[in-house]
Amino acid sequence: MKSKLIKVASLIALIGITSLSFISCSKDNKNSNNELTKVRLNEVVRSVFYAPMYVAINEGLFEEEGLEIDLATGQGADATYSLTQIRKYYIELKNINL
Numbered sequence: 321m322k323s324k325l326i327k328v329a330s331l332i333a334l335i336g337i338t339s340l341s342f343i344s345c346s347k348d349n350k351n352s353n354n355e356l357t358k359v360r361l362n363e364v365v366r367s368v369f370y371a372p373m374y375v376a377i378n379e380g381l382f383e384e385e386g387l388e389i390d391l392a393t394g395q396g397a398d399a400t401y402s403l404t405q406i407r408k409y410y411i412e413l414k415n416i417n418l
Contacts, residue, residue: 355386356387358387366393
């Protein structure tokens with residue numbers, strides 16, 4: 321009896337998770353008037369580590385998702401940190417050595 325209850329509960333959970341994944345993957349046009357959300361990024365230096373981001377910007381992948389990327393180079397960690405703290409840029413990109 322207990323194992324049957326577990327199987328039924330598992331099946332219900334699986335159906336719920338599957339239906340949520342389909343709902344979250346559906347294309348939703350929240351910006352029906354085609355307005356882009358502006359995101360300002362500030363990187364410490366130009367680097368090959370950010371190559372996938374550069375390609376995505378050039379190929380227009382962010383625009384397809386409703387984002388307009390304003391990318392700037394801070395020319396050093398201190399300048400990048402300062403610009404982010406005064407809210408000139410929303411996100412700073414830098415490498416952390418552990």
